[in-house]
Amino acid sequence: MNEFINFYLIPGLVLGSIYALGAIGITMTFGILRFANFAHGETMTLGVYFTWSLVQFTDIHPLLLLPVSMVLTVGCVLLIDRGFYKPLRNSPTIILVIASFGLMLMVRSVVQFFWGVQLKTVLPGIQMPIVWFDYLRLSPKHIYIIGGALVLMYAVHYLLTYTKIGKAMRAMSDSPELARLTGIDTEKVVRTTWIVGATLACAAGVFLAVDTQVDTMMGFNLLLPMFAAAILGGVGKPYGAMAGGLIIGIAEEISTYPWLGDLWQFNPGYKQAIAFFIMIIMLLWRPTGLFRGKSF
Amino acid sequence: MDQQLYGYGLYIISLLTMGGIYAILTLGLNVQWGFTGLFNAGIAGFFGIGAYTAAILTTSPHTSHLGGFELPYVVAAIAAMLISGIIAFGVGKVCLKLRSDYLAIATIGIAEIFRLILKNETDITNGPRGISQIPKPFENLPEPWNQLAFLGLVLGTLLLVYVMLEVARKSPWGRVMTAIRDNETSARAAGKNVETFRMEGFVIGCMIMALAGAFMAHYLKFIDPNATDPLLATFIVFVMLVVGGSANNKGAILGAFVIWTLWSASEILTTQLPSELAIRTAYIRIFIIGLVLQFFLQKFPQGILPETRPSSPGKNKS
Numbered sequence: 001m002n003e004f005i006n007f008y009l010i011p012g013l014v015l016g017s018i019y020a021l022g023a024i025g026i027t028m029t030f031g032i033l034r035f036a037n038f039a040h041g042e043t044m045t046l047g048v049y050f051t052w053s054l055v056q057f058t059d060i061h062p063l064l065l066l067p068v069s070m071v072l073t074v075g076c077v078l079l080i081d082r083g084f085y086k087p088l089r090n091s092p093t094i095i096l097v098i099a100s101f102g103l104m105l106m107v108r109s110v111v112q113f114f115w116g117v118q119l120k121t122v123l124p125g126i127q128m129p130i131v132w133f134d135y136l137r138l139s140p141k142h143i144y145i146i147g148g149a150l151v152l153m154y155a156v157h158y159l160l161t162y163t164k165i166g167k168a169m170r171a172m173s174d175s176p177e178l179a180r181l182t183g184i185d186t187e188k189v190v191r192t193t194w195i196v197g198a199t200l201a202c203a204a205g206v207f208l209a210v211d212t213q214v215d216t217m218m219g220f221n222l223l224l225p226m227f228a229a230a231i232l233g234g235v236g237k238p239y240g241a242m243a244g245g246l247i248i249g250i251a252e253e254i255s256t257y258p259w260l261g262d263l264w265q266f267n268p269g270y271k272q273a274i275a276f277f278i279m280i281i282m283l284l285w286r287p288t289g290l291f292r293g294k295s296f
Numbered sequence: 297m298d299q300q301l302y303g304y305g306l307y308i309i310s311l312l313t314m315g316g317i318y319a320i321l322t323l324g325l326n327v328q329w330g331f332t333g334l335f336n337a338g339i340a341g342f343f344g345i346g347a348y349t350a351a352i353l354t355t356s357p358h359t360s361h362l363g364g365f366e367l368p369y370v371v372a373a374i375a376a377m378l379i380s381g382i383i384a385f386g387v388g389k390v391c392l393k394l395r396s397d398y399l400a401i402a403t404i405g406i407a408e409i410f411r412l413i414l415k416n417e418t419d420i421t422n423g424p425r426g427i428s429q430i431p432k433p434f435e436n437l438p439e440p441w442n443q444l445a446f447l448g449l450v451l452g453t454l455l456l457v458y459v460m461l462e463v464a465r466k467s468p469w470g471r472v473m474t475a476i477r478d479n480e481t482s483a484r485a486a487g488k489n490v491e492t493f494r495m496e497g498f499v500i501g502c503m504i505m506a507l508a509g510a511f512m513a514h515y516l517k518f519i520d521p522n523a524t525d526p527l528l529a530t531f532i533v534f535v536m537l538v539v540g541g542s543a544n545n546k547g548a549i550l551g552a553f554v555i556w557t558l559w560s561a562s563e564i565l566t567t568q569l570p571s572e573l574a575i576r577t578a579y580i581r582i583f584i585i586g587l588v589l590q591f592f593l594q595k596f597p598q599g600i601l602p603e604t605r606p607s608s609p610g611k612n613k614s
Binding site: 030035036038084087088091093094095097098099101102103105106108109110112113116223224227231267269270272273276279280283284287 | 526589
């Protein structure tokens with residue numbers, strides 16, 4: 001049981017928090033701008049590499065540098081919106097999907113050009129886990145990640161529930177025409193969506209980089225689980241994305257636990273396929289997701 | 297001098313052969329995106345399924361991967377298309393009822409899972425080392441003629457696929473396809489079964505992609521998981537179709553040859569540079585090809601050759 005909690009459930013929670021933060025951005029773009037953003041993973045990669053460079057210059061803990069790299073990432077994403085998505089605002093949404101698919105490769109190639117493809121780390125050295133109550137082993141970075149994710153999720157909740165722009169975002173997600181009729185500045189809502197999405201993506205990327213390594217494919221590898229989390233939770237539903245992210249993260253990690261003892265074990269090489277199968281089952285059983293999101 | 301000319305000749309043959317294979321791939325995408333309006337983000341997966349099926353079925357026995365069937369090329373190509381079609385049918389069953397974004401997500405998922413299978417099932421696919429010594433049609437002919445004969449085979453197949461798609465496009469079936477793409481509700485109101493037509497378009501497109509994959513496996517005589525890289529097997533195909541002109545089969549072929557020539561020529565330019573710089577400039581090429589796509593999407597969404605609609609038979613007679 002100890003082994004299950006320490007090596008399967010806790011890593012699952014950590015991975016799930018990272019997926020959840022990324023999936024919130026995906027589901028908001030899906031709900032408000034109405035397209036599946038394939039470049040979202042690359043936003044994460046960008047945030048991670050900004051942080052890596054800042055760590056080289058300043059030698060401060062990467063999590064403390066997070067606000068700076070968030071600002072840089074948000075700036076890039078707003079520029080991308082201006083240059084590539086805004087001119088297509090009135091095109092069919094599938095054109096936006098193709099544009100985002102192109103941007104996914106363009107942003108990655110820029111990262112690979114400037115930073116190279118070698119593996120890097122933002123947090124050198126091995127951290128010793130702290131042992132709680134004799135059996136619970138938690139490493140400090142996992143506590144920071146889960147704690148940081150909770151703070152950011154609460155911030156999203158606060159934004160959507162209590163602020164004017166948050167309410168406008170929910171209104172536009174429910175019905176863009178009605179939102180425009182009531183005088184909501186839709187461009188401002190779109191900008192806020194990008195800002196929130198990029199901030200959370202940057203945090204999710206840096207959390208993953210602190211937990212593992214820095215690699216130019218890390219964003220792309222997170223893309224499918226994040227889409228799956230958004231669909232599982234219900235498209236356009238940020239709380240659904242949080243729940244979906246946690247479910248998929250935990251499912252991926254505990255899938256390799258030897259449930260049947262020595263009889264049979266799930267091949268860890270197929271761990272990444274779990275998210276896809278959860279997504280397919282959800283699309284077959286209830287395309288609107290757990291939180292009754294949109295179904296197009 | 298003659299030696300140099302001969303070298304240029306061989307380069308042009310290889311350029312045309314690769315362009316031809318990409319043109320078949322682009323025609324497959326055109327059935328899906330151009331005529332049916334379906335966004336397949338996992339072209340690499342279906343292309344790879346075709347390539348690996350053809351490779352495994354035609355190679356001689358080998359200890360490191362499944363093989364030794366030594367089947368004829370045609371049988372292997374048909375098997376490749378059938379397997380790809382069956383998988384496409386499964387994906388379509390789940391996603392075609394939903395909005396096109398879901399199909400995009402599901403197809404890229406299929407492509408990534410196919411890559412996981414390639415990496416993990418090393419007994420069948422030889423993992424990252426790939427399958428080599430794949431037989432190639434006409435390889436026993438003397439030097440320029442084997443290349444030329446293979447080029448002829450590719451271009452002949454391309455012509456055949458093109459003619460078949462043109463006939464389909466002008467037929468009532470093709471007109472229903474574009475009607476569904478342009479206005480699903482009115483097509484449904486006219487009594488057309490939208491899901492069935494979409495499924496047909498999706499499956500046929502995936503089968504053509506697998507055919508292109510089979511040709512690539514035979515042409516390169518070697519296939520490894522890199523062949524299913526989303527960049528060279530999915531993204532560039534989209535660029536080819538959007539630049540050439542979606543929903544225009546001639547445009548698809550033109551786009552494939554133009555973009556492949558640019559891609560290949562820019563590769564020659566960058567290999568002249570020192571190695572460290574050459575690796576980095578490879579990323580600039582990807583960036584530029586992405587910019588080309590964005591430029592066409594914003595300024596010329598119709599592509600170089602815009603769509604032409606077949607005249608309806610009733611109008612000409614009256």
